[in-house]
Amino acid sequence: MKSESLQGMIQYFADALVDDVSQVQVKEYQSGNQVKLELRVSRDDMGRIIGRHGRVANSIRLLLNVAAARQGKQAFLDIIEPL
Numbered sequence: 001m002k003s004e005s006l007q008g009m010i011q012y013f014a015d016a017l018v019d020d021v022s023q024v025q026v027k028e029y030q031s032g033n034q035v036k037l038e039l040r041v042s043r044d045d046m047g048r049i050i051g052r053h054g055r056v057a058n059s060i061r062l063l064l065n066v067a068a069a070r071q072g073k074q075a076f077l078d079i080i081e082p083l
Contacts, residue, residue: 006067006075010037013060018045023082035068035075043082050079 007028014024023042028035041049050057061077068075 006035006064006071006073007037009067010039010060010064010077013063014039014041014049017048017056018042019048020045033073035073036078037064037075038078038080040080040082046079046081 007026011024011026014026015021018024018041020042023040023045025038025040027038027040029038030036039049048056049060051059057077057079064075064077
C-alpha cells in the first residue's frame with residue numbers, strides 16, 4: 001500500500017458521505033514518515049464529515065492511522081473549513 005492510497009482512502013470515505021462530490025478535495029503533504037492530509041468539502045457537507053460530537057471525523061482518523069501504521073508512517077487529517 002503506497003501513501004497515495006491514504007489519500008485515495010480519504011477521498012473514498014468523503015465521496016461516500018457527502019452530497020456534493022465535486023467539492024471534495026484531498027491534499028497530501030509528506031515529511032519523512034509523516035503524512036498530513038487536508039480534506040475540504042462544501043459548507044453544507046461539513047456536518048456529515050464531522051458527525052455528531054466529531055464521531056465520524058474521529059472514525060475516519062482512526063482508519064487512517066491504522067492504514068498508515070501498516071506502512072510504518074504517521075498520518076494526520078485536518079478537515080479544513082470552507083471559505
